[in-house]
Structures are given as structure tokens and as C-alpha cells.
Amino acid sequence: MNSIILIILLVAFIEAIFKHVDIFEEFINGVKEGSKLLLTIFPTMMAFMLWVTCFQSCGIINILESVFKSVFQVLNIPIDIFMMMLVRPFSSNGSLSVLNNVFLKYGVDHPYSILGSIVQKGCNCLLTCNNCLFDIYKINDI
Secondary structure, eight states, X not given: OHHHHHHHHHHHHHHHHHTTOOHHHXXXXXXXXXXXXXXXXXXXXXXXXXXXXXXXXXXXXXXXXXXXXXXXXXXXXXXXXXXXXXXXXXXXXXHHHHHHHHHHHHOTTSHHHHHHHHHHHHHHXXXXXXXXXXXXXXXXXX
């Protein structure tokens, strides 16, 4: 795997030499663009991480768990995955932070972590397909 990455970097470096591209300048421009993106995304990520932490700390999760306990037991879904399902329609990054908490709590190979990964990526696929269909059929008003 490391050799594949090295080969890709070498090919990119050789191509940049042949095309007379200033690699350092392009790197700096990429860092500047990435910094702008980070400044755009960071407040939303921070707000949703704070929202999830507040939900976990204030006891609402315990109330939701007690209310839906029988449903969670039948479906064998932990409350963390349920929280992820609640957050996912509003923020991909917020549900990603919940998924990170699931990874830290159970480990990445645990079935709950795999379920969380499926929920995260499945929603991405579903939203992308919906967007494509809405664009194809010119659906603008929902």
C-alpha cells in the first residue's frame, strides 16, 4: 500500500516537472483553499458536535432510551445509532461526529460501528439519488 502511494506521488511529481508547474506554489494555493473551506464548515460542525454533546449530557438521551427501550431492544439498535439517525438529515458532519463517538465507544469492528457506517453512507447515497432524480424530472417545489 505504501509503495502505491509513493508511485502515485512520483508520477504526479514527474508530470509536474514536464508541465513546468510550480509544485510549492500549487501546494500553498491548495492550503489556502482548504483553509477557506475549513472556515466555512467549522462553525456548523462545532454547533452540531455541541448539540450532540448537550443531548448526551443533559439526560434527554436517557429519556428517549427509556421511552423507546422496547423498540431499541427489538431492533437491537443502540441509542447512539438512533441519535445518528436523528442528526443525519440535518448535518452530515454532525452525524459523522456521532459515528466517531460510536467508534470510540465500541471499536471500529463492532456491529454497531458497522451499522453506523452503513447509515452514514446509505444516507449519502439516498440523498444523492434523490438530488439526481429531482434534477432529471425538474422537481423544484417540495
